[in-house]
Amino acid sequence: MFKLSEYSFLAGVITVALAFGCYLLAFMSVAVTRRRSSFAGAGAGGGNISIGAEAGGTGLGTYGTLFTYLALTFLTAALIFRALATGHGPFANMYEFSIAFAWGTLAMFAYFEHRYHQRVLGLIALPIALALLLYATTVPAQFDPLVPALQNNLLLSVHVAVAIVAYGTFAVAFAAAVLYLLQTDAGRRGLPRRELLDEISYKAVMIGFPFLTLTIVLGAVWANVAWGRYWGWDPKETASLVTWLIYGAYLHARVVRGWRGERAAYLLLLGFTAVLFTYFGNLFFGGLHSYSGLNGN
Amino acid sequence: MTETTRSTNLSQPIDDLDGAVVSPSDIGERLWRFFISMRTGLALILALVVLGLIGTLLVQAPVGLQADAQAYAAWIDSVRPKYGGWTGAFDMLGLFSVFNSIWFRGITVLLMTSVLACSVNRAPHLWKQATKPRTRMSDAFFDHAPLALATTTAARPEAAAEAVAATLRGRRFRTLVEGAGDTINVYADKNRWGPFGTVVAHLSLVVILTGALIGTAFGFRNEGLAVAVGSTADVGNETGLTVEARRFVDSYYPNGSPSDYASDLIVYRDGREVGAATVRVNEPMTVDGVTFYQSFFGPAASIRITGQDGDVVFDQGVPLQFGYGDGSRVAGQIVLADAGLTAYVVAPASGEVDPAIRPGQVQFEVYETATMADPVAVQTLSQGQAADVAGLDVTFVREHQYTGLIVARDPGAPFIWLGCFLLIAGTAVVFFFPSRRVWALVRPDRAGTSTVQVAAIVRHDVGFGAEFERMGEEIRVTIKSPPADEGKGTV
Ligand code: HEM
Numbered sequence: 001m002f003k004l005s006e007y008s009f010l011a012g013v014i015t016v017a018l019a020f021g022c023y024l025l026a027f028m029s030v031a032v033t034r035r036r037s038s039f040a041g042a043g044a045g046g047g048n049i050s051i052g053a054e055a056g057g058t059g060l061g062t063y064g065t066l067f068t069y070l071a072l073t074f075l076t077a078a079l080i081f082r083a084l085a086t087g088h089g090p091f092a093n094m095y096e097f098s099i100a101f102a103w104g105t106l107a108m109f110a111y112f113e114h115r116y117h118q119r120v121l122g123l124i125a126l127p128i129a130l131a132l133l134l135y136a137t138t139v140p141a142q143f144d145p146l147v148p149a150l151q152n153n154l155l156l157s158v159h160v161a162v163a164i165v166a167y168g169t170f171a172v173a174f175a176a177a178v179l180y181l182l183q184t185d186a187g188r189r190g191l192p193r194r195e196l197l198d199e200i201s202y203k204a205v206m207i208g209f210p211f212l213t214l215t216i217v218l219g220a221v222w223a224n225v226a227w228g229r230y231w232g233w234d235p236k237e238t239a240s241l242v243t244w245l246i247y248g249a250y251l252h253a254r255v256v257r258g259w260r261g262e263r264a265a266y267l268l269l270l271g272f273t274a275v276l277f278t279y280f281g282n283l284f285f286g287g288l289h290s291y292s293g294l295n296g297n
Numbered sequence: 298m299t300e301t302t303r304s305t306n307l308s309q310p311i312d313d314l315d316g317a318v319v320s321p322s323d324i325g326e327r328l329w330r331f332f333i334s335m336r337t338g339l340a341l342i343l344a345l346v347v348l349g350l351i352g353t354l355l356v357q358a359p360v361g362l363q364a365d366a367q368a369y370a371a372w373i374d375s376v377r378p379k380y381g382g383w384t385g386a387f388d389m390l391g392l393f394s395v396f397n398s399i400w401f402r403g404i405t406v407l408l409m410t411s412v413l414a415c416s417v418n419r420a421p422h423l424w425k426q427a428t429k430p431r432t433r434m435s436d437a438f439f440d441h442a443p444l445a446l447a448t449t450t451a452a453r454p455e456a457a458a459e460a461v462a463a464t465l466r467g468r469r470f471r472t473l474v475e476g477a478g479d480t481i482n483v484y485a486d487k488n489r490w491g492p493f494g495t496v497v498a499h500l501s502l503v504v505i506l507t508g509a510l511i512g513t514a515f516g517f518r519n520e521g522l523a524v525a526v527g528s529t530a531d532v533g534n535e536t537g538l539t540v541e542a543r544r545f546v547d548s549y550y551p552n553g554s555p556s557d558y559a560s561d562l563i564v565y566r567d568g569r570e571v572g573a574a575t576v577r578v579n580e581p582m583t584v585d586g587v588t589f590y591q592s593f594f595g596p597a598a599s600i601r602i603t604g605q606d607g608d609v610v611f612d613q614g615v616p617l618q619f620g621y622g623d624g625s626r627v628a629g630q631i632v633l634a635d636a637g638l639t640a641y642v643v644a645p646a647s648g649e650v651d652p653a654i655r656p657g658q659v660q661f662e663v664y665e666t667a668t669m670a671d672p673v674a675v676q677t678l679s680q681g682q683a684a685d686v687a688g689l690d691v692t693f694v695r696e697h698q699y700t701g702l703i704v705a706r707d708p709g710a711p712f713i714w715l716g717c718f719l720l721i722a723g724t725a726v727v728f729f730f731p732s733r734r735v736w737a738l739v740r741p742d743r744a745g746t747s748t749v750q751v752a753a754i755v756r757h758d759v760g761f762g763a764e765f766e767r768m769g770e771e772i773r774v775t776i777k778s779p780p781a782d783e784g785k786g787t788v
Pocket of ligand 1: 245251252255332333334335336337338341342411412415419495498499724727
């Protein structure tokens with residue numbers, strides 16, 4: 001099972017890289033075609049562009065999407081095999097959680113790509129997934145038995161499952177926000193219209209925000225069961241609250257004059273930074289979530 | 298609006314002297330406007346973000362440390378090397394315990410006020426929208442609404458309106474059709490209670506905060522109740538409970554990491570058993586609202602003390618739960634109230650080799666409780682041997698373990714969980730059941746055909762735009778071929 005999991009993981013890394021490569025090439029070839037055609041005077045067109053659709057018949061974009069689905073399948077397999085081998089969900093160490101986070105990013109990207117046909121989001125979402133997977137290759141993959149505090153398989157598995165959906169949607173929202181900031185109101189450079197990018201971000205946060213809320217609540221339930229308190233301001237808890245507040249601020253900023261648009265997009269960049277900070281926080285702040293188990297006297 | 302006019306009138310100067318005075322209602326009005334402003338709400342949320350960041354980036358003093366001025370000063374000194382000249386300023390601003398600071402409390406109170414004000418402000422409007430929606434809109438609305446379409450049909454107005462309504466019902470809208478002469482208004486909505494999700498989400502925050510306040514005011518939490526195996530300890534905090542540890546087991550995996558900590562506990566009230574369970578990490582036990590959690594463990598010493606008259610004055614396991622001296626020793630405390638004495642049972646910390654206290658021994662130190670100055674007597678006791686220490690007959694019966702429990706009662710917790718549930722339910726309703734409203738106006742035109750206008754407001758939702766377009770197409774198709782019998786138009 002371990003071997004199967006590792007092989008699926010490696011296959012996942014490779015296919016994510018391939019998917020990204022395809023999108024990148026497709027995007028570049030679209031850009032080149034576009035420049036040529038605009039040279040020739042054939043309108044540059046405010047780009048509501050799906051890569052591949054007009055990429056000079058290369059179909060690279062389509063391959064990118066296929067590789068994305070394939071990668072998703074491999075990572076799903078990796079997570080399932082590992083869960084079968086360890087007997088618990090992917091919450092015990094950074095290796096497991098990084099794969100899960102990458103899975104969430106891919107899955108949410110695939111969902112939004114399917115829904116909005118904006119493969120260009122992949123140019124940002126896929127590198128995030130790839131970076132997480134590459135990070136996973138650098139941390140120990142070994143499986144240690146669970147210390148008592150983590151022996152709450154059901155609660156923690158749901159906690160993590162909900163968290164990766166939230167994080168995945170925030171990665172998509174981040175990708176759309178970056179494109180939003182690269183795009184202009186007039187709509188140039190072959191990027192999707194700003195309105196559409198704004199909508200994608202918002203839709204992503206609409207899913208992500210309730211899921212993040214649920215993540216935090218489940219974390220509080222766990223803390224209450226294990227330590228008799230639902231909230232203790234440990235750095236990981238605080239960081240997740242900050243993340244939640246930033247996305248809460250975003251939801252309101254979107255309907256406040258002077259904040260909608262670019263400032264709201266910056267809030268999404270800040271929000272995803274907070275997600276990463278919360279996620280990697282384990283590495284530099286201690287606290288109960290450092291998985292030290294029982295912090296006995 | 299009338300409110301505004303009235304207060305303006307009130308603040309009209311009556312004579313010149315009154316000119317500079319701002320009337321109370323004017324201030325009230327301003328405050329109200331301040332609190333219902335989304336800009337205010339946004340600023341307050343962002344202010345909490347800043348405080349939260351400070352709380353994660355700056356080392357925070359352990360909770361409750363400030364109560365002990367000396368310990369707190371020592372703690373400040375321990376972080377001084379890290380923050381240098383800033384330490385004093387940070388301390389003064391309360392940044393080492395941000396979540397207890399005036400800033401945090403103040404902003405939380407302002408935010409809650411704002412959340413309440415927003416809800417109070419919006420709820421009547423939402424209620425009206427859901428129960429008595431405005432079914433007719435002006436011509437200008439149909440001409441200028443963000444989403445609008447117009448088409449003509451050969452069908453009579455009633456038939457056309459019914460076709461429009463049927464299409465909308467097919468898309469799971471609720472429809473209200475109102476005719477006035479030949480002009481027919483169709484109003485349709487979906488998830489009309491959805492917007493109350495925001496009200497629920499906002500109020501849930503107040504519920505959560507209430508829970509937190511109730512917990513602080515009426516609950517307690519003892520993080521360090523050590524109970525030696527075979528002994529009992531008072532829970533205190535006016536619970537009237539005592540807890541006995543029958544057994545404690547710590548188990549390990551082959552690689553040495555812990556696999557399980559389990560305590561068999563029995564809880565008594567007035568000497569009567571009221572609860573018993575094996576408590577593990579993640580498996581607490583609750584008795585009469587008081588919850589017992591497995592938290593830590595350590596060594597204990599069973600001590601028996603007999604007074605001069607031969608009465609047994611103490612016979613219990615003593616948890617050696619305090620670090621002692623430079624930390625290479627651990628100690629437990631015995632208070633002999635009648636004798637006015639306090640004794641410490643001292644042993645080497647686990648893994649330490651102590652030349653003065655060998656394995657199988659403890660050191661027994663007796664102090665006057667009143668002064669706690671130099672010890673009255675210090676003696677090393679070997680297991681199983683009675684010794685005379687300061688006139689007491691003391692026996693170190695045996696070594697044991699103690700189990701360390703967290704004991705807590707939190708009457709606010711139900712509010713917390715209720716609030717969390719409402720928060721999730723509220724946001725989920727807003728986002729997954731978005732409210733939609735569509736208006737249609739059907740009227741006959743000169744050519745003997747009917748004009749159909751359909752319009753909707755988009756609230757920052759492009760997705761509905763696409764749905765509206767599909768709906769428009771559907772309406773165009775349906776009204777071209779309305780059901781024949783209705784087409785004859787019996788009014
Ligand atoms: C941490 C605190 C807060 C949370 C978690 C929160 C949560 C939410 C959520 C989830 C929504 C739905 C957003 C949407 O439809 O896109 C919302 C909307 C809203 N919030 Fe808050 N809120 C908070 C604070 C506030 C405050 C302080 C105010 C008042 C100043 C406020 C006023 C509103 C209003 C008026 C709406 C409706 C916006 C619209 O028209 O779509 N909120 N809030």
